[in-house]
Amino acid sequence: MFNQVTILGPGLLGASLALALRERNLCQRVHTWSRRAETRERAIQADWCDAVFEDAAKACTGSDLVVIATPVETIVPLLTQIAPTLHRDTLITDVGSTKNHICHEARKVDAHFIGSHPMAGSERTGMEHARADLFEAAACILTPAESANPEQIKRLRELWELIGMRVVTCTPEMHDEIVAHISHLPHLIASSLCNYLSIKDVTWKELAGGGLRDTTRIAAGDPALWQQILEQNRGEVLRAIEGFQNELESFKRSLQEKNTPTLLAKLKKGKQFRKTL
Amino acid sequence: MFNQVTILGPGLLGASLALALRERNLCQRVHTWSRRAETRERAIQADWCDAVFEDAAKACTGSDLVVIATPVETIVPLLTQIAPTLHRDTLITDVGSTKNHICHEARKVDAHFIGSHPMAGSERTGMEHARADLFEAAACILTPAESANPEQIKRLRELWELIGMRVVTCTPEMHDEIVAHISHLPHLIASSLCNYLSIKDVTWKELAGGGLRDTTRIAAGDPALWQQILEQNRGEVLRAIEGFQNELESFKRSLQEKNTPTLLAKLKKGKQFRKTL
Numbered sequence: 001m002f003n004q005v006t007i008l009g010p011g012l013l014g015a016s017l018a019l020a021l022r023e024r025n026l027c028q029r030v031h032t033w034s035r036r037a038e039t040r041e042r043a044i045q046a047d048w049c050d051a052v053f054e055d056a057a058k059a060c061t062g063s064d065l066v067v068i069a070t071p072v073e074t075i076v077p078l079l080t081q082i083a084p085t086l087h088r089d090t091l092i093t094d095v096g097s098t099k100n101h102i103c104h105e106a107r108k109v110d111a112h113f114i115g116s117h118p119m120a121g122s123e124r125t126g127m128e129h130a131r132a133d134l135f136e137a138a139a140c141i142l143t144p145a146e147s148a149n150p151e152q153i154k155r156l157r158e159l160w161e162l163i164g165m166r167v168v169t170c171t172p173e174m175h176d177e178i179v180a181h182i183s184h185l186p187h188l189i190a191s192s193l194c195n196y197l198s199i200k201d202v203t204w205k206e207l208a209g210g211g212l213r214d215t216t217r218i219a220a221g222d223p224a225l226w227q228q229i230l231e232q233n234r235g236e237v238l239r240a241i242e243g244f245q246n247e248l249e250s251f252k253r254s255l256q257e258k259n260t261p262t263l264l265a266k267l268k269k270g271k272q273f274r275k276t277l
Numbered sequence: 278m279f280n281q282v283t284i285l286g287p288g289l290l291g292a293s294l295a296l297a298l299r300e301r302n303l304c305q306r307v308h309t310w311s312r313r314a315e316t317r318e319r320a321i322q323a324d325w326c327d328a329v330f331e332d333a334a335k336a337c338t339g340s341d342l343v344v345i346a347t348p349v350e351t352i353v354p355l356l357t358q359i360a361p362t363l364h365r366d367t368l369i370t371d372v373g374s375t376k377n378h379i380c381h382e383a384r385k386v387d388a389h390f391i392g393s394h395p396m397a398g399s400e401r402t403g404m405e406h407a408r409a410d411l412f413e414a415a416a417c418i419l420t421p422a423e424s425a426n427p428e429q430i431k432r433l434r435e436l437w438e439l440i441g442m443r444v445v446t447c448t449p450e451m452h453d454e455i456v457a458h459i460s461h462l463p464h465l466i467a468s469s470l471c472n473y474l475s476i477k478d479v480t481w482k483e484l485a486g487g488g489l490r491d492t493t494r495i496a497a498g499d500p501a502l503w504q505q506i507l508e509q510n511r512g513e514v515l516r517a518i519e520g521f522q523n524e525l526e527s528f529k530r531s532l533q534e535k536n537t538p539t540l541l542a543k544l545k546k547g548k549q550f551r552k553t554l
Contacts, residue, residue, distance in 0.1 A: 001280040008387055010325045011449040047525040052449075057361040060449045063529050070507055097385065119484055119485070119486040121486065122487070127301040138486060138519055139483065139484040139485075139486075141484060152305050160379045161310070166483075168484065172343075175404060178478075178481050178484060179484075181474060181477060181481060182474070182481055182482065182484060182486075182489050183486065183488060184486070185470070186470065186488055186489050186492040186493075187488065188525075188528060189466060189470060189525070190492055190547070190551075191494065191528070191543060191547030191548075192521065192524050192528045192543075192547070193466060193521060193524075193546055194463070194522050194546070194547035194548075194550040194551050195528070195543050195547050195550070196520055196521045196523075196524040196545050197458060197459070197550060198546055198547075198549070198550040199294065200458060201455075204455050204458060204459055205553065205554055206416065206443075207396055207416040207418060207455060207456075207459060208396065208397040208416075208447065208460070208554060209397060209398065209415060209416075209459075209460065210399070211460060211463055211464065211494075211495040212463050212519055212554065213327075213493060213554050214492070214494045214495065215463040215467055215491070215494075216463075216467065216491055216547075216550075216551050216554065217488075217491045217492075217551070218491065218492060219453065219547040219548060219550070219551040220548050220551040220552055221544075221548070222548075223541055223544035223545045223547075223548055224541065226544050227537065227540050227541045227544055229541065230532055231532070231535070231540070232538065234532055234533075234535075236531060237442065238529065238533060239531060240528045241525070241528075241532075244469065244470060244473045245522070245525065245526075246473075247469050247470075247472050248465075248466070248518070248522065248525075249468045249522075251450065251465060251468070251469045251472070251518075252515065252518045252519075252522075255401065255507055255511055255514060255515060255518075256511075256515060258508070258511075260504060260508065263488070263504050263507065263508070264500055266468060266469075266472050267500035267503050268500040269472050269475055270467070270468030270469070270471035270472050270493075270500075271468075271471075271474075271496060271497050271498070271499075271500055272475070273471040273472070273474060273475040273482075273493075273496070274467075274493050274494070274496040274497040276482065277482055277485060277489065277490050
């Protein structure tokens, strides 16, 4: 499908994508770049990797697909940096968890950028956790600009589909509203719950069952990555928090006012929704 | 360890306890009772069960251990009902998720009741999900009254330890404060999040990754059981919700005010706490 693919930032997502492409013979060569010498060292030793570069633009030379898999704040600066050296028909995408800011800024850059957000990952980060099947059965959201080349969109969609993803397309604005609710809000809630419980007696948590562990699992995600995500999607995340706060307050009120029918109805609605996930 | 054990309410916890006792040869006979004919029918066919009764008091006749494993609202009424027919040294416990109300009321009943709360379980309920290893490596909280017989406390502790649990002892009041935070609050948060997301576009949830599924898993718990638990622990749960609301508001404010150091510190503290779970 591709001759040469460049992965900028071979972390969990980037390295997993390289593994998935290799496993399915979807590319001939994989080039990679990382800001960190340690990561470059590890990439050199990885089976999926053919060449490692210290310079991001050089890593992209001759590639027909470039995937920017760095933290969200670095995506636009990298795109700007590599754009001048790219081939006219190189397809460029990213795997960032926010899309509005990135796609807005990317329009100013002379390159065929189409935003992707594979909804796969884990609270673990880094190349050492990469897996060829990370993307299987998960959703991937594409946010092409109106001016995007339909052939390029089709190609990008095929890429994600070939590694097992369900692909949907929407505007960057809609993407950011959706993920504020289904990803960023749950993260913030999990982290808030951990912060709250961290001030309590240290022995309490030793009594916790699987429920608390599941509810808070995502709070173990990388703080610096999540700080960037939450800040890049500030407006939508704030709206989502407020919506949740209203619901939580109403839940509390039903308990406070001994309104059993409402409390029970909420617990039932919660269960019903959860079962559809 | 026991000659005859009676399980009142052979649901997930009750039937799992019977299986665990049998697997380890900790009892000779298991009697059971259920309010529901359908459950009694299923119990008759279960390997762990020797006799099924339509009358709770009769099910307890001659048993040296009685475990009340029904929903929390039914525990005290059942205890009151069976007490007159019990042997003087029959040990009686329960597996209820609340302890203050239950232990307070149990003191009025002439029987050797010691409250237990095995912190095991799942969002699935019912005998069909019972497993002999359900309790392994989980915590069990005992809340004996000051007047409780030390020999009986020791015996109850051994029972839970022999099926793999870490046993701790505290007052019923302390128990309810702790579980309000580590169990009831997480449940209520998960259910609130589901309620909030249920009013959004139905297609959004199809895009969700494992994070949302984990965060909300416990919201699939039985609504009627949880309504009783939350109402029996109303005061402590309300205090826990308020504490969490303050933390969430402070998290939101750090994002709103673009206070990156505070936002990052909270994400770090959340990760740190989660890693200790």
